[in-house]
Amino acid sequence: MAKAFASQGDMAEKNISFTEIGRDLWAFTAEGDPNTGVIIGDDSVMIIDAQATPRLANKVVEKIRGVTDKPIKHVVLSHYHAVRVLGASAYDASEIIASDTCRAMIHERGQEDWDSEFGRFPRLFEGHESIPGLTWPSQTFAKKMTVHLGNRQIDLMHLGRAHTAGDIVAFVPDEQVMFTGDIVEYHSACYCGDGHFNDWGNTLDKIADFAPSAIAPGRGDALVGDNMVTAAIENTRDFVMSTYRPAAMVAARGGTLKDAWDAVREVCDPKFADYAIYEHCLPFNVARAFDEAKGIDTPRIWTAERDLDMWNALQG
Template identity: 55%
Template sequence: MITMQPAGAAFASTADVEPKRITFEQLSAHAWAYTAEGDPNSGVIIGKDSCVVIDATATPLLARDLIARIRAITDKPIKHVVLTHYHAVRVLGASAYSGEGATEIIASRATRELIVERGQADMDSEIGRFPRLFAGAETIPGLTWPTLTFERSMTLHLGDLEVQVQQPGMGHTRGDTIVWLPEEKVLFSGDLVEFESAAYTGDAHLGAWPETLRKLRALGPEKLVPGRGRALGTAAEAQKAIDYTARFISALYDTAVSAVRDGADLKETMRRVRARMDPEFSHVFIYEHCLPFDVSRAFDEAHGVEHPVIWTAERDRAMWEALR
């Protein structure tokens, strides 16, 4: 039986208080994955003379754990921090890297534009949704601003190691960025790819996302660090994660488009989405957290709302109450 959120369900992830087991594992000669049972992942690349961190964590306090793990294996400076997109859980820990040699915080130009437009609202919204992930929020000095932006692609050279930073297309947000090691075929996808976790689509471009995933498939990754979920250690597993994400996105958006075509309202659209998606996805990380935001965005996009509506703390709560 498919049901709506129970009336007493805690808002978003406010009831998620249990600590997660963190894994820091080497994937290739130069790449490491920092994962935590469905919490947002980070990546690390250690080159000849310096390091790159992909996604800075939610707070400077949390970033210090990742820094300590890096320092356990190298004393090379962390010269670059790459932001895969603008969401607070990915970027607000960036200030912790200033004392570790970080000279550049890199993001796509579209990501910077989104920070200008909605960064403060997103920060306030996400802290309310995920209090555990924002432990030490008082250590956040403010919004994280990139010091270097790019369009489409740029390349870093860590000695003789080539690190490609690319904006392959829209999906999770308008500014999504990946990091690709072509020699080692390691892909850091950000939230363009998830594995055994819900895809958060509250700020997504759902119609464009499948084509962006096609481009990631074409790279032929043999290792993949998704936005959430465990790191994937083989080419087959990497493709499986991309396919998993594609199924999630298509099930959500196709159902919403069909519901809107039939004249369904938001609650009826949610009911239809749950009927289709619960059997495959209801057990995965943050599914119940994401689904109301996901359906709201899918409903909007199906109505022709191209630019995602800004989420505020007030809009979060109103939507949650409307869909309970």
């Protein structure tokens, strides 16, 4: 009998941090769980990524109410993954914003992703009964959209494919702060199961071109200062390519998915084995890297059934 996914046994509550990374700009983090960004403007609040359930989103709201009583009017979805979006109803926001591609991916694979992630992450979906359904954006854009919260400007941008095909970042020019979603991680494994390995580095370069003074990453601690920002960007780049290159070499010689798994572990374990959710991400990362190396440009949809088939093959 195959062992369970690593994340299925991760049931311990995480310690929450709420860190100000610029004037009225906050990062809600929880030891490698999905992060949420908070942007406080002159007249309202914007949320970047909603959490997996209303139960978890209410923890974010509790932290916000400790620093402001302004209404929450906007929720921005950096991408479509269930652990990022299904808590959106808790904010009672009037607008939910995402990229055009994100909306298309919700249509294409949103329910399958929900079913898949529900099986992988039981702790994150405690209280799932309160989720009203898939989260649908009320506004979408192709490349760039600017939102003003009074005088505070937020630039929402699709800089390129990376963690998914529809990733967006939020940049606050008055403080030179960026919210990157899962394009950048810090001492947490990148989940690459729906990623684009050969595009990811270029997207990181575009983030670096903004010279952010601080970044709220998708997972891991808030990044404040040039040194932390640069280190996290380069560490993310190293993680992505250290996963892809060994899998690509195995694919080129006609090896199997299990061969790719062994090759990636040989390279990545010494560098990243102690990162948050590393063991959880690894099988999905290897499967996607192997597919991309074989010319499959659009990530195959993960379903609960495919999750188990892949995992059983790797255990074989």
